[in-house]
Amino acid sequence: MSHTAHIRSHRKPRRSASSLAMRAGVAGGVLSSLAVAGASGSANASEPVTQTLELPTLTADLAAQAAKSADATQQAAANYQLQAERDAAAANAAKQAKADLAEAKQKAAEAKKKADEAARTEAAARASRNAERTTLSATSDSGSTSTATGSAASVISFVKAQIGKSYVLGASGPSAYDCSGLVQAAFKEIGVSLPRVSQDQSTSGTQVSLSNLQPGDILYWGGAGSAYHVAVYVGDGMFVGAQNPSTGIVEKPLSYDPPTGAVRVL
Numbered sequence: 001m002s003h004t005a006h007i008r009s010h011r012k013p014r015r016s017a018s019s020l021a022m023r024a025g026v027a028g029g030v031l032s033s034l035a036v037a038g039a040s041g042s043a044n045a046s047e048p049v050t051q052t053l054e055l056p057t058l059t060a061d062l063a064a065q066a067a068k069s070a071d072a073t074q075q076a077a078a079n080y081q082l083q084a085e086r087d088a089a090a091a092n093a094a095k096q097a098k099a100d101l102a103e104a105k106q107k108a109a110e111a112k113k114k115a116d117e118a119a120r121t122e123a124a125a126r127a128s129r130n131a132e133r134t135t136l137s138a139t140s141d142s143g144s145t146s147t148a149t150g151s152a153a154s155v156i157s158f159v160k161a162q163i164g165k166s167y168v169l170g171a172s173g174p175s176a177y178d179c180s181g182l183v184q185a186a187f188k189e190i191g192v193s194l195p196r197v198s199q200d201q202s203t204s205g206t207q208v209s210l211s212n213l214q215p216g217d218i219l220y221w222g223g224a225g226s227a228y229h230v231a232v233y234v235g236d237g238m239f240v241g242a243q244n245p246s247t248g249i250v251e252k253p254l255s256y257d258p259p260t261g262a263v264r265v266l
Helices: 017-046 048-142 150-161 179-188
Strands: 206-208 218-221 229-235 238-244 248-253 261-264
Touching: 150 179, 150 229, 150 238, 179 229, 179 238
Parallel strands: none
Antiparallel strands: 206 261, 218 229, 218 261, 229 238, 238 248
16 A cells, blocks of 8 residues: 555545446447447438539529620620710711701802892893894884995895795795895895805804994894804895794894894995
C-alpha cells in the first residue's frame, strides 16, 4: 500500500455500477447513431444520380432565362434602331419637302415674270398693230395716195383683172396663181423680172414706209428676206393679192390684213 493511500483526496473514486451502465448506454447510443449514419450513408450511396440530375436542370433554366433576356435586349435595341431610322427618314423627308417647296416657289416666280414680260410684249405689239391699222385706215380714207400712171397702172390693171381666180400653191397663171406667182406675172407684163418666191420678192426693190405707199408697190408679210406672203398695192388704201385657197384672188383694204413692209420696184 502506498504511503498516501490513507489520504482521502488522493484516492481514485470508485465507479459505481450505475455509472458504468450509463456510460455503456451512452457509448452504445453513440455507436448506434454512428451505425445508423453509416447505414444511411450506405443506403444513400445510390442517390447521387438523382442529386446530379437536379443541377443541370437548374443550369438550363438559368440559361433559358439569360437567352430570353438577351433576346429581349436585342429586340429592344432593334426597335430603338428602327425608330432612329424612321426619325432620320422623316427629318430627311421634311428637309427635302422644304427644298422642293422653295424650288417650286422660285419656278413659279420665274414663270410669272416670263408671263408678265410676254404680256407686256404682246400689249406693245398689239398697240403697234393698232397704230399701224389707224395709219393705213387714215391713208385709205383721206385718198392721199396718187393715181397710178405708166408702168404702175399696167401692173394694177393686170392684178385687178385676175380677181376671182383660184389660189393654187405653186401656180403662175393664167387660170390660177399663188401670191408670189401673181406678183411675178404682173411685173412680167411690163418687162420687169422678179424672183419667183415671196422671200426674195420682199428684198427686190427699195424698202418704203407703209405710210408712204404708192400704187404698184409690193407689200409683204413677215420679215424682209423671210416673207411668207406678198401682194400689190393698188392705191386708195387697197391691195390685190392671191390670199389663200378659200378666198382666191381678192381686193382688200390694208386694214383687213396689215402688211409688215413694202418695196418699190418702179
